[in-house]
Amino acid sequence: MSKMIPDSLPIPAGLRGVASDWAADKQAFPVPWGKAMMWIFLLSDTFVFTCFLTAYMNVRISTTVPWPNPSEVFALRIGGADIPLILIAIMTFILISSSGTMAMAVNFGYRRDRAKTAALLLTTAAFGLTFVGMQAFEWTKLIVEEGVRPWGNPLGAAQFGSSFFMITGFHGAHVSAGVIYLSVVALRVWRGDYERKGTYETVEIAGLYWHFVDLVWVFIFALFYLW
Amino acid sequence: MDHAQGQQHPISIYLWIWGMLFVLSTLSYLVDYFHLQGYLRWSLILIFMLLKAGLIVSIFMHMAWERLALKFAILVPPGCLLVLIALMAIEGDYTFLTRLAVFLK
Numbered sequence: 001m002s003k004m005i006p007d008s009l010p011i012p013a014g015l016r017g018v019a020s021d022w023a024a025d026k027q028a029f030p031v032p033w034g035k036a037m038m039w040i041f042l043l044s045d046t047f048v049f050t051c052f053l054t055a056y057m058n059v060r061i062s063t064t065v066p067w068p069n070p071s072e073v074f075a076l077r078i079g080g081a082d083i084p085l086i087l088i089a090i091m092t093f094i095l096i097s098s099s100g101t102m103a104m105a106v107n108f109g110y111r112r113d114r115a116k117t118a119a120l121l122l123t124t125a126a127f128g129l130t131f132v133g134m135q136a137f138e139w140t141k142l143i144v145e146e147g148v149r150p151w152g153n154p155l156g157a158a159q160f161g162s163s164f165f166m167i168t169g170f171h172g173a174h175v176s177a178g179v180i181y182l183s184v185v186a187l188r189v190w191r192g193d194y195e196r197k198g199t200y201e202t203v204e205i206a207g208l209y210w211h212f213v214d215l216v217w218v219f220i221f222a223l224f225y226l227w
Numbered sequence: 228m229d230h231a232q233g234q235q236h237p238i239s240i241y242l243w244i245w246g247m248l249f250v251l252s253t254l255s256y257l258v259d260y261f262h263l264q265g266y267l268r269w270s271l272i273l274i275f276m277l278l279k280a281g282l283i284v285s286i287f288m289h290m291a292w293e294r295l296a297l298k299f300a301i302l303v304p305p306g307c308l309l310v311l312i313a314l315m316a317i318e319g320d321y322t323f324l325t326r327l328a329v330f331l332k
Binding site: 013014015017018021022028029030031036039040042043046047050051054055057058059060061062063064071084085089092093096097099100102103104106107110111204207208211212214215218219221222223225226227 | 234235236238241242244245248249252255256258259260262268269272273275276279280283284286287288289293294295296297299300301304305308311312315316318319320322323326327330
């Protein structure tokens, strides 16, 4: 056994695998470095968004003024009837769909289907752009019609505005950055860069970022809009 | 499966998860639409939220197929955040009671 080179040893699974991956004198994570780094970036971003959501929780618990009812604030009048949260629901479905097309793009990338990968990436970016557009509409409605400001609003607790603009603004910035990121990756797929490189891992790494943006929205939707 | 060579799974699994996410989102929207209140509302919202998050991370982000070492490195640290959330909830309650005591005098 001692004559064997380390690479040819079988890789253990489970807890023994954790010990061997971290303790052995070798690369800890057998994934492309870009993927490990993206995961670590997303981990740090998790902390950022959790801090925002925790701050929101704290001010909402501690305020003595009633919190505006999101169900009513974000209702839209369609065909003479107020439908609660309808815009937010549509935005949620759009973002989930973009996650679906992103997952397919990663899959077709690994199948070396250049045209479909690029098309699906652009579809994902288009969904993202639609999402940001609807968010811009939502912000405009809130600022212009409802008079919501970061320091106060006529609907109730003043902290509503600051929490809302901070959390959705930061998330919207992530979506916007993602749209640019995905467009660049789509262009490179189309040019055949990854064909020459021999791997489509870049598409999967971009996918991790995009799914994370969707993941954060799941928490914002539940904790800010539905609570 | 050779992870260094990338994640290759059948398309159908993504379509399934996509459908599940749609169903779960619809259900959480209906919680609001039918004006469910109290503990029923909060527990349903949290359950649907955690199910959606789990599906996205495990399948869409391929965490289910990664090695345990990477799973631990990414999924264990956010556990610290539960401590932060608990502390801030206690703190928020304390501030609320202090405000009641001072403002309502």
